[in-house]
Amino acid sequence: MKSLKIIKAIVFVLTVAIFFTFGLVVYKLSTSSSKDISKEIKKLELNQPAGSEIENIKIEDNILFIHVKNGGLKERVIVIDSKENKIKSEIIL
Numbered sequence: 001m002k003s004l005k006i007i008k009a010i011v012f013v014l015t016v017a018i019f020f021t022f023g024l025v026v027y028k029l030s031t032s033s034s035k036d037i038s039k040e041i042k043k044l045e046l047n048q049p050a051g052s053e054i055e056n057i058k059i060e061d062n063i064l065f066i067h068v069k070n071g072g073l074k075e076r077v078i079v080i081d082s083k084e085n086k087i088k089s090e091i092i093l
Contacts, residue, residue, distance in 0.1 A: 044085060046078060063088075 046052075052071030057064065064080040075093040080086070 044080065044087070046087070048078075049073060 046066070046068075048068055049071040052068050052073070054066055055069050055075070056067040058067075059065075062082045064082055066078040066080065067075070068078060069075045077091040077093065079088045079091065081088050
């Protein structure tokens, strides 16, 4: 009977450890990408005309893609390098 209780305790401890580790991994993955870029990008003028609207934003490998529409111009994507804090290009769609 004692050995059965010991096995149950070991299984319980290992189950808790697995769930804790899984939660920690998910937390680290969800906070690492957004935290890195938010620290690196400082105030940056996009120089878009009045009436421009941000349609979508995507972050990939420290590059920020901002999809902008309206403002009297064609739809465009502004590409920003967060490490250099500079607009790299503007792609007209």
